[in-house]
Amino acid sequence: MAERGTVHLNMIVTKTGDQGQTCLNDGSRISKASPRIKALASIEQVAVKLGYFIHVCEDQILQVKLPENRSCEIKLTQLATSFQQEMYDIGSDISTPFVDGEDRIRFPQESVEELTELIGRLTLALEPLDSFILPQGSLRVLIAHDIRTLVRQAEIHVWDIEEAVNPAVPQFLNRLSDFWFVLGRILFAEETQTGGTENQKWEPRQKQDRGCRFT
Template sequence: MAERGTVHLNMIVTKTGDQGQTYLNDGSRIAKSSNRIKALAFIEQVAVKLGYFIHACENEILQIQLPEECSCQINLTQLAISFQQEMYDIGSDISTPIADGEAQKRFPQESVEELTELIARLTPALEPLDSFILPQGSLRVLLSHDIRTLVRQAEIHVWDIEEAVNPAVPQFLNRLSDFWFVLGRILFAEENQTGGAENQKWEPRQKQDRGFRINPA
C-alpha cells in the first residue's frame, strides 16, 4: 500500500488508461468499470465535497450542549480535514488488493470504534425523531446531507467489490454516513435555536401543495 511520501505524480497524462484499464497499488491492472474503481471514484467525490464544507465553515467552532451539563466544541474545518485525510487512507487501502500473508498496515478498526463512540456522544444532544427529515437548511446543513449520501454510495460500492476487502473500510463508511446525518441535524438545530424554522419531516401519503397560485385575468 502506498505510504505517505511515496506517491509520485510528476506526469499526469500517461495514456495507460486509454484502453479502459488502470493500475492498482500492487501493479496489477483492472477495468475502470469495476466496483473497486467505482468505490474509489465515490471516495474521491467525498473528499472534494468535504472541501466545499471546509469553505462553507471558515474555521467555525461549533458549541454543542450535551446532557448532564456537559458540552462539546468542534472545529468544523479541522473535523472535515481529518475526514479528507482518511478518505485518502481508505482510497489507498481499496487500491491495494489483499494478499495472502501480507504484513501491510490497513485502515484501522480503531477508527470505526472511535467514530461509533463519537456518534453516541453527540446523539443525545438531539430530539428523538418520529419521521424522516427533509434535507433542507443552510449551505453547510445541505452539504452535510450531501456528504452522507455520497459516503453511503461509496460504502455500497465497497460491499460490491468481488475480492476480499478490509472490513474496517465499509464499516467506517457506514459510521461516517451516520455521523454526517447527526452533524447535519445538530447544525440545523444550532442555526434555528432562537425560534427559527423547524426541520421539516416526511409526511407519508399526503396530498402535496405544489406552491402554484394562478391568478384570474
C-alpha cells in the first residue's frame, strides 16, 4: 500500500489511460474494465456518498439510548470522515497486488473486529425486526441507506477480483453495509422521537393501494 505522503497528483491529465488501461501501485498495467478497477470505482463512490452524509449532518451529534441506562454519543461528521479515510486505505490495498513474501502494510483485520463490536453494541438500541423495512425518512436517513447499498455493491465487486485480495477488505465492507443499515434505523427512530417506531415494513404479496383517487 502507498504510504501517506507518497501520493503525488501534480499532473491530472496524463493521457496514459486513453487506451483503456491504468496503472496499479506496483507499476503494472491493467484494463480499466477489470474487476479490480470496478471495485476501486465502487469504493470511490462510497467515499463520495459519505461526503454527502457529512454535508447533510454538518456537526450533528446523535445521542443513542442503550439498555441499562447507558448511552452512546456519535459525532456524525467524525464518524463518516473516519470511514472516508478507510475507503482510501482500502482503495490503496486493492491497488497493490499481492506478491510472495511481501511485508507491506495491509488493511487491518482489527478494523473488522472493531466495527463488528460497534454494530453489536448499537443494535441493542433497536427493537428486533420481523420484516424488511422500506428505505424512507429524512435525507440523512436515505443517504445512510444509500451508503449501505453502495458498500454492498463494492463488496460484490471485490469478491469478483480473480487474484488474491486481503480478506479483511471484503469482510470490512460486509460489516460496513450492516453498520449503515443499523445507523439508518437509529437515525429514523431518533427523528420520530419515539425510540421504537420503525419505518414502514415490507408486507409480502399484498395488493397495493397506489394512492390514486379519480373524481
